[in-house]
Amino acid sequence: MITALDHVQLAAPPGSEERLRAYYVDVLGMTEVPKPPELARRGGCWFRAGAVQLHLGIEEDFRAARKAHPGLRVTGIDAYAARLESGGASVVWDSALPGHKRFYAQDPVGNRLEFLEPF
Numbered sequence: 001m002i003t004a005l006d007h008v009q010l011a012a013p014p015g016s017e018e019r020l021r022a023y024y025v026d027v028l029g030m031t032e033v034p035k036p037p038e039l040a041r042r043g044g045c046w047f048r049a050g051a052v053q054l055h056l057g058i059e060e061d062f063r064a065a066r067k068a069h070p071g072l073r074v075t076g077i078d079a080y081a082a083r084l085e086s087g088g089a090s091v092v093w094d095s096a097l098p099g100h101k102r103f104y105a106q107d108p109v110g111n112r113l114e115f116l117e118p119f
Contacts, residue, residue: 007046007053008070010111013062017045019108020056027087030054064110077101077117084115 012020024030030047034040043058052072074080081091084105093103102116 007055009055009057010070010107011059011062011064012044012056012109012111014043014058014060016058016109017043017056020045023087023089023108024054024056027084027089029083062109064106065112067112069104069112069114071114071116074115074117077103077115080115 021032024045024047025032028047028049030049033046033048033053035044035046044056046053046055048054054070078101081093081103085091089105091103091105095101097116100116100118102114105113105115107113
């Protein structure tokens with residue numbers, strides 16, 4: 001029986017860790033989680049905000065997915081969108097999901113992220 005979602009893994013190109021850290025920590029406000037030594041040798045980085053974990057793994061022939069994305073629930077979505085924009089991220093609002101206010105943004109390597117808040 002599945003009881004919870006442990007993490008979502010996204011891919012990233014080799015050498016992108018510092019850009020990812022700047023975005024996920026400084027812009028999104030997540031905390032970097034140390035990777036176990038055996039996994040750290042592979043590159044990439046892990047981040048957490050509360051119970052939400054995003055892992056960014058290195059992929060040699062990286063291509064950002066155009067449609068696939070994690071949906072991240074937030075509070076104070078307008079202020080959060082402003083935070084992303086002030087950090088240099090482009091925010092694209094979408095009103096197609098009933099009962100939610102939401103927007104999309106891309107991380108520095110092109111991964112699509114959805115941010116949503118129920119109303």
